[in-house]
Amino acid sequence: xxxxxxxxxxxxxxxxxxxWTGSEPVEKQRIYFANHGSxxxxxxxxxxxxxxxxxxxxPAAAAxxxxxxxxxxxxxxxxxxxxLIDRSGSSAPGEALEPLRKTLTEGHSxxxxxxGTRSANRLPGPFKSGLYRLAKEFPNAELIPVYLDNPARxxxxxxxxxxxxxxxxxxxxxxAYVENEEKEAFLLRAQAAVSALAPxxxxxxxx
Amino acid sequence: xxxxxxxxxxxxxxxAILALASAIGTWLARKTKSESGVATVENLNARIKAWWGxxxxxxxxxxxxxxxxxxxxxxxxFYTLREFISLTPTQRADxxxxxxxxxxxxxxxxxxxWSDWYGLFAILIPVYGFLLLPSLSSxxxxxVNFLLRVSRxxxxxxxxxxxxxxxxxxILLQIPGYEGQGFLLLFFLTAVxxxxxxxxxxxxxxxGKTKLAPVISPSKTVEGLVGGGLSAMALGAALFWITPFxxxxxxxxxxxxxxxxxxxxxxxSAVKRSMGAKDWGTMVQGHGxxxxxxxxxxxxxxxxxxxTRFFYTV
Numbered sequence: 411x412x413x414x415x416x417x418x419x420x421x422x423x424x425x426x427x428x429x430w431t432g433s434e435p436v437e438k439q440r441i442y443f444a445n446h447g448s449x450x451x452x453x454x455x456x457x458x459x460x461x462x463x464x465x466x467x468x469p470a471a472a473a474x475x476x477x478x479x480x481x482x483x484x485x486x487x488x489x490x491x492x493x494l495i496d497r498s499g500s501s502a503p504g505e506a507l508e509p510l511r512k513t514l515t516e517g518h519s520x521x522x523x524x525x526g527t528r529s530a531n532r533l534p535g536p537f538k539s540g541l542y543r544l545a546k547e548f549p550n551a552e553l554i555p556v557y558l559d560n561p562a563r564x565x566x567x568x569x570x571x572x573x574x575x576x577x578x579x580x581x582x583x584x585x586a587y588v589e590n591e592e593k594e595a596f597l598l599r600a601q602a603a604v605s606a607l608a609p610x611x612x613x614x615x616x617x
Numbered sequence: 618x619x620x621x622x623x624x625x626x627x628x629x630x631x632x633a634i635l636a637l638a639s640a641i642g643t644w645l646a647r648k649t650k651s652e653s654g655v656a657t658v659e660n661l662n663a664r665i666k667a668w669w670g671x672x673x674x675x676x677x678x679x680x681x682x683x684x685x686x687x688x689x690x691x692x693x694x695f696y697t698l699r700e701f702i703s704l705t706p707t708q709r710a711d712x713x714x715x716x717x718x719x720x721x722x723x724x725x726x727x728x729x730x731w732s733d734w735y736g737l738f739a740i741l742i743p744v745y746g747f748l749l750l751p752s753l754s755s756x757x758x759x760x761v762n763f764l765l766r767v768s769r770x771x772x773x774x775x776x777x778x779x780x781x782x783x784x785x786x787x788i789l790l791q792i793p794g795y796e797g798q799g800f801l802l803l804f805f806l807t808a809v810x811x812x813x814x815x816x817x818x819x820x821x822x823x824x825g826k827t828k829l830a831p832v833i834s835p836s837k838t839v840e841g842l843v844g845g846g847l848s849a850m851a852l853g854a855a856l857f858w859i860t861p862f863x864x865x866x867x868x869x870x871x872x873x874x875x876x877x878x879x880x881x882x883x884x885x886s887a888v889k890r891s892m893g894a895k896d897w898g899t900m901v902q903g904h905g906x907x908x909x910x911x912x913x914x915x916x917x918x919x920x921x922x923x924x925t926r927f928f929y930t931v
Contacts, residue, residue, distance in 0.1 A: 425699075530709075566709050573715050574695065576703040576898065612706035612892070 412489040413464070420457040424450065424564050424577040428458035431607075432583025433554055435460050439519055440552045442467070443541055444579075445534035445604050446523035447562030449475070450572055454561050455521055456490055458579035468493045468513050469521040497526060507540055514548045524600065528567055533605045537597040545585075545596070553585035555600065557607035580607040620798045623859050624679060627804065631672055638665050657822065667910075668811070675807070679800060683788060684731065686803070690785040691727040697777040697908040697915075698723065700897040704889070705769050710757035714750045714767070718774045722746050726778050730786050738786065742779040747771060776885075776915050777908070783918040790922070792929045795861040805853070805860050805867075806874060806921050810913045813849035813875045814882075820844025834886040837879075846875040861929050873924065874917045881916025 420426050428435070444455055452469045459467060471477075473494040476486035486492040493509045510520055522544075524537035545553055557580040565572040585603055588596070618626075642662040649658045678686040702715060722742060729738040751767045784806060788799035821841030829837045853871020857864040885908065889897065898906025908915075 560703070563707055566712060569712050571716050571720065573702070573712065574699040574719055575707075576699060612704070 412485065413491075416453060416485065416489045417457045420450075420453045423572060423574045424454065424561070426454050426457040427576070427578040428581065429578060430581045433552075433581055435463060435581075437462060437466070438552055439514070439517055439548075439550060440467075440554050440584075441514075441520045441522060441541070441544060441548075442554045442556050442581075443522045443524050443537075443600060443604065444556035444558050445608075446525045446528050447530065447558070448528060448565045448567075450561040450565045450577070451523060451528075451558050452476075452490060452492070452521065454558055454577050455556060455579050463519070464491070466517075467491070467519040467521060470495050470510055470523070472497050474498065493520070504543060507543060510540070510544060511547065514544065514551060519551070520544075524597075528562075530562065530567065532562075532611055533608060534601055537601050539593060539597065541600060542593045542596050549587065553600070555582040555585060555603035555607060556580065557582070557604050557609075559609055580609070582607045618858075620800065623798070623801060627801075627859060628672075628676060631808075635665065635668055635672060639669075664815070671807075671811075675804070683785075686788065686800070687727055687731045687785050690730075690781060691723065693907060693911060694723055694727070694778045694781050695719075697781065697897075697906075697911055698773060700906045700908045701773040701777055702770075704892045704894050704897065705773065707770075708759065708761075708766060710754060710759035711766055711770060713757055714753045714770050717749060717753055718746075718770060718778070722774055723778050726782050727785075730782055730789070733789050735789075738782070742774055746774055746779075750774070777911075780915040780919050781911060783922040784914060787918075787922055787925070790926055790930055792861045792925075793931060795929075798859075801859040802921075802925065805856055805870075806918060807914070808856065809849050809853050809871045809874045810878050810917055812852050813845050813871075813878055814913060815845075816848040817841040817845030817879075820848075830883055830886075833890060834883055837883065842879060846872065846879075849875045861925075870921065870924065874921055877917040877920045878913030881914075882912045884916070885912040 417426075442455065444451065452471055456464065456467075456469060469490055469492045471486050471490070471492040471494055473496050476482050476492060477494050486494065493513050495509055496506050510522075513520055522541055524541040525535050526538045526540075529535045541553075545551070558577065559580060560575055560577040563573070564575040564577055582603060585600060588599075591599075639662075642658065642665050645658045646655075646662060649655055674689065678689055698719065707715065726738065726741055729741060750771055751763075754763065754767050754770075784803055787802040787806065790799055790802065792799075817837070818841065820843070821836060821838045824840045824844070825836075825838030827839040828835065829839055829842065850868045850871045853874070854864045854868040857867035860867055860870075862870055885897075889895065896905030897908035
């Protein structure tokens, strides 16, 4: 019920269109990883997925944002099936990923924002290592890059109200497996896979 | 005749014409073989389907009353403004003026239509919006391309909110001897605009040779404009009995609606092209975005409103 209200609102405001190229919206275990520029990102990617996939897909959400306050917690846990993760850095390395491992062990899919924090740029910044670890530990999960177009314009950092600006999620082909790949190389490749899905930028203001 | 009688006759005629159009479309789809022909017929059939949707919405509005009609146009303004802003490269500092546009000016403008407060309806956006949008923007402290950014937002709000809101406002015009029939004026405007659009397309396809504005809108031709315009004027004259106009005046009004609509389409094509896009969106199947269907109406509605108000109200 909450999820339908959320999705209805998100689609009314920002459209949440999805485009699949090189992969299909099918029920497989996956880790969707996307660029992160707005608090709308989780809702947008979630609303862009078909209903069958949403049932077994869990966004990883920062506990310091989505865990704050009753309303946000309700939206995150009851509406989005989110897995709350601690990004304070106080836990031992890799320990923060524990809730995500649990979800993947159950055979479910994840939505990750590997930049870890919202960036103001059109293309994603450097990825954190969580994606690499999970990819190594769960080689059967397909890694699907996603580029989220426009949410940072609809709801930039610091904004209270989201604007009705059409946003879309561009899903790309699964990241190929490369034997014995170094962490840095893998993360760069994943970052480039997301950037490659970005549609051309709107005409520059000065032109 | 009463409003109800006129409306029922009109509705019957429109359904008959659309049924005929659907039949022709189905027949053409079976008969046409060439690749470009198939594409044209597909486009035509998608348009006919969208018109069925429009007439259904129109009938629902008529049945549900004035409030529903105002809400429908408010929603139209919302979607067209959303399409316009989505194609506009806005910056962080534009967030506050855009919040004002979407969440204050748009609902307020339609509330003014609904409550029949003409004085403020006419000046809310050209005066208060005009001054408030740059004020809010300047408070954000980003001077880069300030004038360009502010004008884009002002233009979008004028076009998609102010201009389009004149269509439902037609219902409120107080014309002696025509009380309570304003809904038919809205129908007259919509019918003439849509008919002119399709006849321009048909005449352009059949005998279009002289391009009017090859760079801005390659499909617009002199032959299409003249043929479509004359057909729409004939339709306008034929519809005089649902308006307060004489047959001649109805044809003249239809002519002005055609010219305004044509210039609206051309201006918005130029805007789209300046933004590097072909359509405003993908919401209406066969029609691009909502603004692709509303471009003519947005220019024709204020003109038709004010001419009717000037010549026919007391």
